[in-house]
Amino acid sequence: MNNIIVLPLIIPIFTAVILVFLRNYIVVQRMITITTMIAVSIISFFLLELVQREGIIKLDFSGWKPPFGILFVADTFSVLMVLTSSIVTVFCLLYAFSTIGERHENMFIYSFVLLLVGGVNGSFLTGDIFNLFVCFEVMLMASYVLVALGGEKVQLRESLKYVLINVIGSSIFLIALAYLYSTVKTLNMAHIAERVAEAGQDPMLTTVALVLFIVFSLKAGLVLFFWLPGSYVVPPTAVQALFAALLTKVGVYALIRTFTLMFPHQPEVTHTIIGIFAGATIILGCMGALASRNVLTIAAYNIVIAVGFILIGLAVGTESAIAGSVYYLIHDMVAKALLFLLVGMMVYLTGEKLIDHMSGLIRNYPLFGWIYFLTMLALVGIPPLSGFVGKVLIGKGSIEAGSYVLLFLGFASSLVVLFSLLKIFLSSFFGETIITNEDKKPLPIASMASFIALALCMIAIGLGAEQLLVYVQDATNILVNPSIYIDAILSES
Amino acid sequence: MIILIGILVSVATYLILSRNMIRIIIGTAVLSHAVNLLIMTSGGLKTGNVPLLGHGDGPFTDALPQALILTAIVISFATTAFLLVLAYRTYKTNGSDDFNELRGMSDE
Numbered sequence: 001m002n003n004i005i006v007l008p009l010i011i012p013i014f015t016a017v018i019l020v021f022l023r024n025y026i027v028v029q030r031m032i033t034i035t036t037m038i039a040v041s042i043i044s045f046f047l048l049e050l051v052q053r054e055g056i057i058k059l060d061f062s063g064w065k066p067p068f069g070i071l072f073v074a075d076t077f078s079v080l081m082v083l084t085s086s087i088v089t090v091f092c093l094l095y096a097f098s099t100i101g102e103r104h105e106n107m108f109i110y111s112f113v114l115l116l117v118g119g120v121n122g123s124f125l126t127g128d129i130f131n132l133f134v135c136f137e138v139m140l141m142a143s144y145v146l147v148a149l150g151g152e153k154v155q156l157r158e159s160l161k162y163v164l165i166n167v168i169g170s171s172i173f174l175i176a177l178a179y180l181y182s183t184v185k186t187l188n189m190a191h192i193a194e195r196v197a198e199a200g201q202d203p204m205l206t207t208v209a210l211v212l213f214i215v216f217s218l219k220a221g222l223v224l225f226f227w228l229p230g231s232y233v234v235p236p237t238a239v240q241a242l243f244a245a246l247l248t249k250v251g252v253y254a255l256i257r258t259f260t261l262m263f264p265h266q267p268e269v270t271h272t273i274i275g276i277f278a279g280a281t282i283i284l285g286c287m288g289a290l291a292s293r294n295v296l297t298i299a300a301y302n303i304v305i306a307v308g309f310i311l312i313g314l315a316v317g318t319e320s321a322i323a324g325s326v327y328y329l330i331h332d333m334v335a336k337a338l339l340f341l342l343v344g345m346m347v348y349l350t351g352e353k354l355i356d357h358m359s360g361l362i363r364n365y366p367l368f369g370w371i372y373f374l375t376m377l378a379l380v381g382i383p384p385l386s387g388f389v390g391k392v393l394i395g396k397g398s399i400e401a402g403s404y405v406l407l408f409l410g411f412a413s414s415l416v417v418l419f420s421l422l423k424i425f426l427s428s429f430f431g432e433t434i435i436t437n438e439d440k441k442p443l444p445i446a447s448m449a450s451f452i453a454l455a456l457c458m459i460a461i462g463l464g465a466e467q468l469l470v471y472v473q474d475a476t477n478i479l480v481n482p483s484i485y486i487d488a489i490l491s492e493s
Numbered sequence: 494m495i496i497l498i499g500i501l502v503s504v505a506t507y508l509i510l511s512r513n514m515i516r517i518i519i520g521t522a523v524l525s526h527a528v529n530l531l532i533m534t535s536g537g538l539k540t541g542n543v544p545l546l547g548h549g550d551g552p553f554t555d556a557l558p559q560a561l562i563l564t565a566i567v568i569s570f571a572t573t574a575f576l577l578v579l580a581y582r583t584y585k586t587n588g589s590d591d592f593n594e595l596r597g598m599s600d601e
Binding site: 130148160174179 | 514517521524525528529532534535557558561564565571572576579580582586
């Protein structure tokens with residue numbers, strides 16, 4: 001029964017390998033890819049129910065009992081992440097089918113998307129920190145190819161920087177692992193947590209924690225986001241949306257996991273630094289979003305702002321703040337994917353990237369325009385939509401903990417998000433239309449379907465907050481009380 | 494060993510900070526070697542027997558760092574290969590291997 005945990009990793013990777021042999025049969029590739037992702041979504045939903053019913057489940061590979069073997073752990077937080085990422089991938093694929101073009105489809109793009117998803121799911125589910133490194137590498141390797149695929153001048157230039165940054169990041173990750181192993185002599189996350197708690201978190205361990213923090217901030221785009229706007233803007237839209245939804249969020253997940261489970265004992269050092277970084281990220285991200293006139297760059301800076309906002313929850317560290325982070329993370333994966341798909345569609349329809357060159361889109365494509373408006377409201381956090389509950393919970397948490405500066409920054413950033421997205425809306429959707437009826441490109445039906453589906457997801461997350469909060473609360477409970485996690489992993493051995 | 498790692502890391506840092514593409518890639522390769530050696534020291538050097546039952550009594554050497562290094566070597570090998578191909582393509586398309594000229598954003 002426990003073997004089900006490994007399926008979200010195994011299925012995409014196996015399918016990716018099979019797809020390599022089907023290079024010339026594009027329709028078959030599409031069918032297989034989408035079926036796989038739907039299957040993974042269903043499996044992860046089933047897994048979520050199972051975890052909710054039976055508590056944390058784990059799978060020890062080849063029967064090696066923890067802490068000696070590698071293991072996969074499914075707790076509510078990780079399974080929620082797997083479920084969201086699988087669903088978002090389904091819709092991004094739907095969009096990709098209609099827009100990505102034969103040239104990419106011939107070059108194994110679906111294989112790489114599946115490998116990316118496999119790596120992402122693996123990073124969410126693993127219970128071993130070295131295995132986390134390996135899954136990160138699987139994911140990054142696929143993302144390197146996806147950034148460079150297409151071979152345009154800009155893509156190659158930006159992808160080289162992206163790869164170099166991440167290679168150096170991986171080396172620092174390994175350095176942190178080496179220090180961690182030489183101090184605590186274990187790599188199992190639960191066991192690390194136990195040993196750190198036993199020995200007390202001395203300055204040496206705090207240093208290791210901070211090295212890990214730097215690595216994950218690099219991946220999450222926390223302060224060290226200088227690579228993000230460049231490399232997220234160059235690949236095809238569907239890939240951008242996947243990156244926006246998944247890659248930085250894996251970094252955020254790793255940060256939350258590390259600092260709630262393994263190193264929570266020195267909050268005055270680590271959590272203060274997280275708070276400062278989160279605040280700085282929000283300020284710098286806002287500056288970028290305000291200064292830019294390019295729709296893609298504005299959207300990319302919005303990712304940065306959201307990452308900062310989610311980590312306010314972690315920095316504050318009260319129960320409701322962490323619940324808010326989890327909730328906002330789920331919302332943000334859906335909403336950012338939708339934002340990137342919409343913005344990419346704008347570029348596709350008009351052939352322009354600067355907002356000054358677009359105008360009056362809402363006259364030509366009314367439904368498209370209103371979905372953009374809805375996304376904007378959700379990202380800002382207007383009540384019936386998905387961003388609201390997360391913002392309220394994080395706000396409540398920061399008031400409880402008395403960190404008013406972060407509270408102010410977080411809510412000021414909402415205004416900046418509103419302003420930057422409204423800027424796009426006013427200048428590109430309203431006003432005189434520039435597209436005459438003769439040059440009007442038809443909106444692909446499949447991509448419209450993915451917009452509507454993602455928008456419905458967003459509304460569902462907002463309206464179904466009560467149902468979702470049950471899961472979020474469960475996830476938070478485990479995050480706030482790491483002993484539940486540790487006991488579940490180590491008790492049987 | 495520690496001194497050797499220190500030297501390798503400083504060489505790697507120097508190479509990565511240069512502007513030439515190939516130097517940077519060699520720098521990352523050197524850095525990954527330094528890290529692998531660091532992992533090896535984390536298990537403790539020169540202590541104990543082969544970690545196989547029946548090959549003498551304990552204490553055994555910790556075998557885990559070696560497994561970690563093996564994985565890390567494979568990964569760094571793959572990334573270095575990919576980087577070299579990517580660098581070659583970038584050089585062909587952009588006509589430069591100097592990062593100062595690859596700054597970007599000016600032509601958009």
